[in-house]
Amino acid sequence: xxxxxxxxxxxxxxxxxxxxxxxxxxxxxxxxxxxxxxxxxxxxxxxxxxxxxxxxxxxxxxxxxxxxxxxxxxxxxxxxxxxxxxxxxxxxxxxxxxxxxxxxxxxxxxxxxxxxxxxxxxxxxxxxxxxxxxxxxxxxxxxxxxxxxxxxxxxxxxxxxxxxxxxxxxxxxxxxxxxxxxxxxxxxxxxxxxxxxxxxxxxxxxxxxxxxxxxxxxxxxxxxxxxxxxxxxxxxxxxxxxxxxxxxxxxxxxxxxxxxxxxxxxxxxxxxxxxxxxxxxxxxxxxxxxxxxxxxxxxxxxxxxx
Amino acid sequence: xxxxxxxxxxxxxxxxxxxxxxxxxxxxxxxxxxxxxxxxxxxxxxxxxxxxxxxxxxxxxxxxxxxxxxxxxxxxxxxxxxxxxxxxxxxxxxxxxxxxxxxxxxxxxxxxxxxxxxxxxxxxxxxxxxxxxxxxxxxxxxxxxxxxxxxxxxxxxxxxxxxxxxxxxxxxxxxxxxxxxxxxxxxxxxxxxxxxxxxxxxxxxxxxxxxxxxxxxxxxxxxxxxxxxxxxxxxxxxxxxxxxxxxxxxxxxxxxxxxxxxxxxxxxxxxxxxxxxxxxxxxxxxxxxxxxxxxxxxxxxxxxxxxxxxxxxxxxxxxxxxxxxxxxxxxxxxxxxxxxxxxxxxxxxxxxxxxxxxxxxxxxxxxxxxxxxxxxx
Ligand SMILES: Nc1ncnc2c1ncn2[C@@H]1O[C@H](COP(=O)(O)OP(=O)(O)O)[C@@H](O)[C@H]1O
Ligand SMILES: [Mg+2]
Numbered sequence: 001x002x003x004x005x006x007x008x009x010x011x012x013x014x015x016x017x018x019x020x021x022x023x024x025x026x027x028x029x030x031x032x033x034x035x036x037x038x039x040x041x042x043x044x045x046x047x048x049x050x051x052x053x054x055x056x057x058x059x060x061x062x063x064x065x066x067x068x069x070x071x072x073x074x075x076x077x078x079x080x081x082x083x084x085x086x087x088x089x090x091x092x093x094x095x096x097x098x099x100x101x102x103x104x105x106x107x108x109x110x111x112x113x114x115x116x117x118x119x120x121x122x123x124x125x126x127x128x129x130x131x132x133x134x135x136x137x138x139x140x141x142x143x144x145x146x147x148x149x150x151x152x153x154x155x156x157x158x159x160x161x162x163x164x165x166x167x168x169x170x171x172x173x174x175x176x177x178x179x180x181x182x183x184x185x186x187x188x189x190x191x192x193x194x195x196x197x198x199x200x201x202x203x204x205x206x207x208x209x210x211x212x213x214x215x216x217x218x219x220x221x222x223x224x225x226x227x228x229x230x231x232x233x234x235x236x237x238x239x240x241x242x243x244x245x246x247x248x249x250x251x252x253x254x255x256x257x258x259x260x261x262x263x264x265x266x267x268x269x270x271x272x273x274x275x276x277x278x279x280x281x282x283x284x285x286x287x288x289x290x291x292x293x294x295x296x297x298x299x300x301x302x303x304x305x306x
Numbered sequence: 307x308x309x310x311x312x313x314x315x316x317x318x319x320x321x322x323x324x325x326x327x328x329x330x331x332x333x334x335x336x337x338x339x340x341x342x343x344x345x346x347x348x349x350x351x352x353x354x355x356x357x358x359x360x361x362x363x364x365x366x367x368x369x370x371x372x373x374x375x376x377x378x379x380x381x382x383x384x385x386x387x388x389x390x391x392x393x394x395x396x397x398x399x400x401x402x403x404x405x406x407x408x409x410x411x412x413x414x415x416x417x418x419x420x421x422x423x424x425x426x427x428x429x430x431x432x433x434x435x436x437x438x439x440x441x442x443x444x445x446x447x448x449x450x451x452x453x454x455x456x457x458x459x460x461x462x463x464x465x466x467x468x469x470x471x472x473x474x475x476x477x478x479x480x481x482x483x484x485x486x487x488x489x490x491x492x493x494x495x496x497x498x499x500x501x502x503x504x505x506x507x508x509x510x511x512x513x514x515x516x517x518x519x520x521x522x523x524x525x526x527x528x529x530x531x532x533x534x535x536x537x538x539x540x541x542x543x544x545x546x547x548x549x550x551x552x553x554x555x556x557x558x559x560x561x562x563x564x565x566x567x568x569x570x571x572x573x574x575x576x577x578x579x580x581x582x583x584x585x586x587x588x589x590x591x592x593x594x595x596x597x598x599x600x601x602x603x604x605x606x607x608x609x610x611x612x613x614x615x616x617x618x619x620x621x622x623x624x625x626x627x628x629x630x631x632x633x634x635x636x637x638x639x640x641x642x643x644x645x646x647x648x649x650x651x652x653x654x655x656x657x658x659x660x661x662x663x664x665x666x667x668x669x670x671x672x673x674x675x676x677x678x679x680x681x682x683x
Contacts, residue, residue, distance in 0.1 A: 087519030
């Protein structure tokens, strides 16, 4: 079967910056494919080129059977792209926004009514359909964006950090909509900064400075992790990092929120050792436990290992 | 294609309908500007604050002074006692004109000699200064001829002395009272339309960029030209309404006649609006925020006003500047406005202006569309 999205040697430069550098991957129909990487990795640039709103400098893209580079307009009817910040008209109501996007995509009126009602229900927004978009919460705006993006039954959905800054409940509803789309055979590319979201993808591409580092299922990626992860939470995380960097058996120390992630060779052996060491240095800490490696650990370990 | 443009239009009118502030911004400031400018923008000089230093105190000098007080042009507000005091008044901008009558003023006149009348004028505002000097000259000339006639009659009482003279009879066409509001009010229609349309068009597009709907719309099957038309047609309609409103308000409020054919003005306005919309579109391609758009607007609007002949006659500009004025659509529109308002001229005379605006409008619009398409990348 031909992949729904095929990217080969895709490149884009902004002056001296190589935003996307010879990127290649393929996504099958019904897959949810994650793009993961730090800010500036080239996720947004990749999405915009796939959506046909930005020209590429080199390479080939085939999306939903269309050659995007050759004919950007043709692909627009079969896909949907949700930028990091979905543009809603704040002076229009929920229904009017949906209607406007449906009209631009040429969706028939009965189809629009049915599908709009169904999507509003799935997103738990039916009761807000007459509210002005400007008066919605951040999570609801994002869900409305998704509804507008889905009103024309796209074959391919491109989502650029769709849940950044969205509350957990809205995020869960958002993902429920995504799962039902996957079940219908829609193909999704999503970029995300959330690890739990990354782990829900069928496959992940790790991007760094416009290059593809790794591309595999989340499970396989974690298996490649050299060693195990230890998580320490502490109000003095910076001091701890000083203390533990270069300790025996510790290969990587990274700051994550209010704590540290350590990559160690053997968790069972190192946890008691590290605990003793922190206590003797007199640095406050709440907890130290062995943990599943997160995508972020993998990322750092991989980037540092190169 | 027309379906999508239609849906853009529908959305645009819905937005304007919802946004009270936007409606206010479109209608109220232009009318206020109209009235304010209509009153403030005038070339005429009345009530010039004046000081008189009469060192002669003769009958002649008092007669001279009385001619300044009686005509509404000059307000004698100070009677300083010395030249230094008068100088101080000018320095502190208390007065604009100082008149000094020297001690022998009456005596010299009685001897049949020339008596000097010193006039000091604050030249900071050269327009006011020139006009004030002109009026002083007229008053002095009239005083002289009256005095000459009385003088001759006194010497030769047996003759009724006739002094030959030529007198100018003014016949100003189109504006018999030489009311400068008649000159400014039609011009204001054009200036206000330009300012409003450039600003609202650039704001409207920049706002779509700012809130992210521009990028969102571009991933739908809509084409850039469809978006542009959907965005500019409402402002075209709005521009026509605004011009009508400002023109009617100006005519009724200031009593400026409208002698021409409204359809000629409609054609001229339509052609002019194309170039104004193009400028707004062009500005929107280089700006990320509405503030930037507002600031960039000035880069266009200031020279556009200066070079249009709105206030300063184009024929008095240096030759190179005069060439540049040919690129200013407002220049042609002002001719159309003043022609239709005051002279009642029709297409037979105004067609070159129409052609020039059409060429400029289409060219500017094409450049803006090309730039806009590039800016989407
Ligand atoms: N329009 C642009 N002009 C210039 N540089 C850009 C532009 N868009 C992105 N970049 C640069 O390209 C690189 C990748 O950006 P982006 O794709 O936004 O990364 P991400 O979405 O992963 O954070 C960054 O270095 C960014 O500065
Ligand atoms: Mg991004």
